[in-house]
Amino acid sequence: MKNICFYFQLHQPLRLKRYRFFDIGQDHYYFDDFQVEDRIRNTVEQAYLPANRTISEMIRSSNGKFKCAFSISGVVLEQLEQYAPEVIDSFKELAATGCVEFLAQPYAHSLSSVFDESEFKMQVEMHTAKIENLFGKKPTAFANAELIYSDEIGEVIYKMGYKTVLIEEAKHVMGWKSSNFVYTHSYQPKLKLLVRNVKLSEDIFLRFSSPSWSDFPLTAEKFIGWIAASPAEEEIFNIWMGYETFGQTQRFETGIFDFLKAIPYHSMENQIGFVTPTEAAKKSEPAAALQIPYPISWWGHEKDLSPWSGNDLQNEALSKLYSIGERVRLCQDKPLLHDWLEIQSADHFRYMSHKDAFGSNYETAYDAFMNYMNVLADFMERVDTQYPTTIDNEELNELLKTINNQAEEIEALEEKLKRRRKATLND
Amino acid sequence: MFGWEFPPHILGGLGTASYGLTRGMAEQHDMELTFVIPKPHGDEDQSFLKIIGACNVPVVWKENDWNYVNQRIGHLMHPDEYFWLRNGIKYDFSRIYTNELGCIDFSGRYPDNLIEEIGNYEAVASVLAHQMEFDIIHSHDWLTYPAGVFAKQISGKPLVVHVHATDFDRSRGQVNPTVYAMEKRGMDAADHIITVSDLTRRTVIEKYHQDPRKVTTVHNAVEPLPNADSFTKTPRRDKVVTFLGRITMQKGPEYFVEAAHRVLQKTKGVRFVMAGSGDMMNAMIDLAAQRGIADRFHFTGFLKGRQVHEMLAESDVYIMPSVSEPFGISPLEAMQVGTPSIISKQSGCAEILTHAIKTDYWDIDAMADAIYAIVKYPAMYESLRNLGREEVNNIKWYDAGIKVRNIYNAVLGKL
Numbered sequence: 001m002k003n004i005c006f007y008f009q010l011h012q013p014l015r016l017k018r019y020r021f022f023d024i025g026q027d028h029y030y031f032d033d034f035q036v037e038d039r040i041r042n043t044v045e046q047a048y049l050p051a052n053r054t055i056s057e058m059i060r061s062s063n064g065k066f067k068c069a070f071s072i073s074g075v076v077l078e079q080l081e082q083y084a085p086e087v088i089d090s091f092k093e094l095a096a097t098g099c100v101e102f103l104a105q106p107y108a109h110s111l112s113s114v115f116d117e118s119e120f121k122m123q124v125e126m127h128t129a130k131i132e133n134l135f136g137k138k139p140t141a142f143a144n145a146e147l148i149y150s151d152e153i154g155e156v157i158y159k160m161g162y163k164t165v166l167i168e169e170a171k172h173v174m175g176w177k178s179s180n181f182v183y184t185h186s187y188q189p190k191l192k193l194l195v196r197n198v199k200l201s202e203d204i205f206l207r208f209s210s211p212s213w214s215d216f217p218l219t220a221e222k223f224i225g226w227i228a229a230s231p232a233e234e235e236i237f238n239i240w241m242g243y244e245t246f247g248q249t250q251r252f253e254t255g256i257f258d259f260l261k262a263i264p265y266h267s268m269e270n271q272i273g274f275v276t277p278t279e280a281a282k283k284s285e286p287a288a289a290l291q292i293p294y295p296i297s298w299w300g301h302e303k304d305l306s307p308w309s310g311n312d313l314q315n316e317a318l319s320k321l322y323s324i325g326e327r328v329r330l331c332q333d334k335p336l337l338h339d340w341l342e343i344q345s346a347d348h349f350r351y352m353s354h355k356d357a358f359g360s361n362y363e364t365a366y367d368a369f370m371n372y373m374n375v376l377a378d379f380m381e382r383v384d385t386q387y388p389t390t391i392d393n394e395e396l397n398e399l400l401k402t403i404n405n406q407a408e409e410i411e412a413l414e415e416k417l418k419r420r421r422k423a424t425l426n427d
Numbered sequence: 428m429f430g431w432e433f434p435p436h437i438l439g440g441l442g443t444a445s446y447g448l449t450r451g452m453a454e455q456h457d458m459e460l461t462f463v464i465p466k467p468h469g470d471e472d473q474s475f476l477k478i479i480g481a482c483n484v485p486v487v488w489k490e491n492d493w494n495y496v497n498q499r500i501g502h503l504m505h506p507d508e509y510f511w512l513r514n515g516i517k518y519d520f521s522r523i524y525t526n527e528l529g530c531i532d533f534s535g536r537y538p539d540n541l542i543e544e545i546g547n548y549e550a551v552a553s554v555l556a557h558q559m560e561f562d563i564i565h566s567h568d569w570l571t572y573p574a575g576v577f578a579k580q581i582s583g584k585p586l587v588v589h590v591h592a593t594d595f596d597r598s599r600g601q602v603n604p605t606v607y608a609m610e611k612r613g614m615d616a617a618d619h620i621i622t623v624s625d626l627t628r629r630t631v632i633e634k635y636h637q638d639p640r641k642v643t644t645v646h647n648a649v650e651p652l653p654n655a656d657s658f659t660k661t662p663r664r665d666k667v668v669t670f671l672g673r674i675t676m677q678k679g680p681e682y683f684v685e686a687a688h689r690v691l692q693k694t695k696g697v698r699f700v701m702a703g704s705g706d707m708m709n710a711m712i713d714l715a716a717q718r719g720i721a722d723r724f725h726f727t728g729f730l731k732g733r734q735v736h737e738m739l740a741e742s743d744v745y746i747m748p749s750v751s752e753p754f755g756i757s758p759l760e761a762m763q764v765g766t767p768s769i770i771s772k773q774s775g776c777a778e779i780l781t782h783a784i785k786t787d788y789w790d791i792d793a794m795a796d797a798i799y800a801i802v803k804y805p806a807m808y809e810s811l812r813n814l815g816r817e818e819v820n821n822i823k824w825y826d827a828g829i830k831v832r833n834i835y836n837a838v839l840g841k842l
Contacts, residue, residue, distance in 0.1 A: 316805070370804075
C-alpha cells in the first residue's frame with residue numbers, strides 16, 4: 001500500500017533591529033519587536049490558523065486517517081506564546097487527535113549541527129523538552145533546521161536516541177535512487193532516513209498557482225493520480241514544505257485550502273494512506289544505505305550549506321559566533337542565554353548571502369553583515385564581562401570543573417555523613 | 428562629437444568619460460570618430476580618433492601663406508586642412524575677436540566668460556558642419572549643446588546629446604537660469620538624449636520635461652588600470668578613510684566630517700583624509716576643528732594623475748557622500764585598486780555596483796557604521812576588496828559603446 005507522509009516546518013526568526021556600532025556596549029536589546037510582531041501576526045492570520053483549521057477538518061472528515069507531522073522551532077514557539085497563543089492552543093487540539101506527530105530539531109533553528117556539536121545536543125534536548133511540555137509527547141523523529149544532514153550529524157542524532165531522520169532529495173547524493181523508499185544511515189543501520197520528494201513538494205509550494213506551469217491548475221485528483229500511477233514498489237511519498245505555504249506563499253484565493261481538503265477523499269479512493277515519519281520508518285524495509293559525507297540541506301540548486309556559509313562574510317560571522325559557544329554555555333545569566341539562542345537562527349546568515357538572501361529585510365548582504373556583527377560584538381562583550389578572555393578556556397574549564405566537582409564532592413560527603421549519622425543512631 | 432575636455436589635460440570627470448567612451452566605441456570597426464575640443468595641447472592620444480581643436484578652425488576668412496600657417500599651427504593640424512576648413516566659412520563672424528589666422532582663442536577651461544566661449548564654440552561648429560562629412564552629431568554636456576544644435580540646423584543630421592551632469596546636480600536645486608536655458612534648448616533639439624544614470628534620466632524627464640521615450644541611460648564604465656598592481660598599500664597602524672574629489676556643496680564633504688566624528692567617538696586608530704580642493708575646504712577645516720577631531724583629520728590639497736591612484740590604494744575605505752552625483756567614476760577607480768567604497772544612494776554609479784556600501788548622503792549614522800564595519804571586520808574588507816575589484820573589472824566601455832551605437836542606429840532609422 002502506498003502512503004503519503006506530510007511534514008510541515010514552522011520557523012520565523014527574531015529579526016534584529018538596526019544596531020549601529022555606537023550602540024555596542026550601550027544597548028543590549030537586539031530585536032525589532034514591532035517587525036517581529038507584525039510578521040508573526042501576519043503569518044498566523046494568513047497561514048497558521050486557517051491551515052490548522054483545515055488540517056483538523058481533514059482529520060475529522062477522514063475519521064483520523066489523515067496524518068501529518070510538524071516541526072516547530074523553539075524560536076517561533078516563543079513568538080507564538082507571546083503574540084499568538086491561540087495557535088499553540090490549536091496545535092494542542094491537533095496533538096490531542098493523535099494524528100499529528102511533532103518532530104525534534106535544534107531549538108534556535110540554528111546551524112549548530114555543523115559548527116558546534118555540544119550546542120546542537122543542548123538545543124535538541126531543549127526543544128524536545130519544550131515540545132513534550134506543550135504537546136505531551138516526546139518527539140521520536142528528527143528534522144534538522146533546513147533539513148541539514150550528513151553522516152556525521154546522523155550519527156550524533158542516532159546516539160541521542162532518534163531512530164528516524166528527514167533528509168532532502170539531493171541529486172548528488174541520491175543519484176538514480178528514488179526518494180519513495182526508506183533508506184538508512186551509511187554505518188548506523190538502525191537509523192532510518194526519509195527522503196523528501198522534491199517534485200511533488202514543489203508542485204504544491206512552488207508551482208501550485210503558477211499559470212505558466214503545464215499542469216496548472218493542480219487539483220487533488222490529478223495530484224493523487226500521479227502518486228497512484230507510480231511503480232507499485234514505491235511506497236512512501238514524502239511531501240514536505242514550510243507551513244507558510246498554505247495561505248502565504250500560496251494565497252487563500254489560489255484555492256490551496258480546498259486543494260488540501262480534497263486530498264484525503266481522493267487518496268482513499270485510490271487506496272493511498274497517510275503516515276507520520278515515525279510510522280513510515282517502521283512500516284517499510286530500508287532499500288539501501290545512503291552515504292552523505294558532506295552536509296546537504298533543502299535549499300538552492302546545490303542543496304548544500306552555501307545559502308548560510310557560502311561567502312567570506314557568512315563564514316566570518318559563523319566562526320566568530322561559534323568561537324564563544326563554550327564560554328556562553330558556562331554562563332548562568334538568563335537574558336544572555338536567550339539572546340545567544342536567538343542570534344543563532346540560520347536566517348541571520350542567509351541574509352548575508354550575495355546570491356540567495358531569501359526573505360532578507362536588508363538591502364544588501366553587507367548591510368546584514370554589519371548589523372549582525374555589531375550585535376555580536378556587543379554580545380561578546382557581555383560574555384567577556386562574565387568570563388574575561390584574559391583567562392583562557394582551558395584554565396577556565398579547570399576552575400569550573402573544580403567548582404562543579406566540589407559540589408559533587410560535598411554532596412557525596414554529605415551523603416556519607418548522613419549514612420554515618422543514621423548508622424550511629426541505629427547503634 | 429563635440430566635447431570640452433580630453434585627456435591628458437582634464438579638469439573633471441567629463442574628460443575621463445569622453446575618452447573612455449570614444450575609446451570603447453572605436454573598437455567597433457565601422458565607426459569613425461572626430462572629436463572637437465576647444466583647445467588641444469597636441470599630446471592627446473589620437474590613435475583611435477581624430478581630434479580637431481576649435482582654436483585652429485578659421486571662422487573669419489583671412490588670407491595667409493601656407494608656410495605661415497604651418498609655422499603657427501603645424502604641430503596641431505595640417506595646413507591643408509586649415510585651408511580646406513576655411514571654405515566652410517559661410518557666415519560673417521567678424522564681430523568675434525580672432526587672431527591673424529581668423530581663428531578664435533579658446534581657454535579650454537571654465538573661465539569667467541564661459542558663456543561667451545560657448546558662443547564662440549558654436550561659431551566653429553557652423554564651419555565644421557558646412558565642410559565636414561558625418562552621420563551623427565554627438566554633444567557632450569551642456570557647454571557643447573549650442574554647437575550641436577547649430578550643427579544640426581546646418582547639416583540636418585541627427586543630434587544626440589550626452590548628459591554627464593545637469594545644473595540640478597551642481598547647484599543642489601538652485602539652478603542658474605542661463606545654464607538651464609542652454610541645457611533645455613539642447614535637449615529639446617536633440618533626436619535622442621543619453622544620460623549617464625537612471626538618476627540623471629529622471630532629472631532630465633522631470634525637470635527638463637523631456638519625452639521618456641527619447642531618453643536612454645548608458646552607464647559609464649572605467650578604463651582598465653594597466654598598472655593596478657603597482658599601487659600598493661603600506662602597512663600602517665591606523666586605518667585610513669579617504670574622501671577624494673572637489674570639496675564643494677555637490678560632493679557633501681560635511682557629511683564625511685560628521686561621520687568621522689561619529690566613528691572617532693567610539694574608536695581610535697582611524698585617520699580621515701580629505702583629498703582635493705574646492706570652495707568649501709576652509710569651512711571643512713573649521714568644522715573638523717569644531718568637532719575636535721583635527722588631530723585625526725587631514726587635508727592633502729589637490730591631487731592629480733598617479734597621486735590619485737596612490738592615495739586611493741593607500742586607503743582602507745573610500746567614501747563619496749555626494750548629495751547628487753550623475754555618475755561618479757571615482758568609486759570605480761578606488762575599487763580597481765582594491766579599496767572598499769562607500770557611496771551615497773544619490774550617486775549614479777550606485778545603480779550598477781553591488782559590492783559597495785550604499786547609504787543615503789544625509790545618513791551619517793549609516794555611513795559611520797559602514798566605516799566602522801570595514802575597518803573592524805576583516806571579512807567585510809576582504810569581501811568588498813576582492814568582489815568589488817572583480818565587479819569593476821567587468822564594467823567595460825566597450826559595452827557602453829555598443830549601447831551608444833544602438834542609439835545611433837535607432838536615430839538613423841537603421842534598426
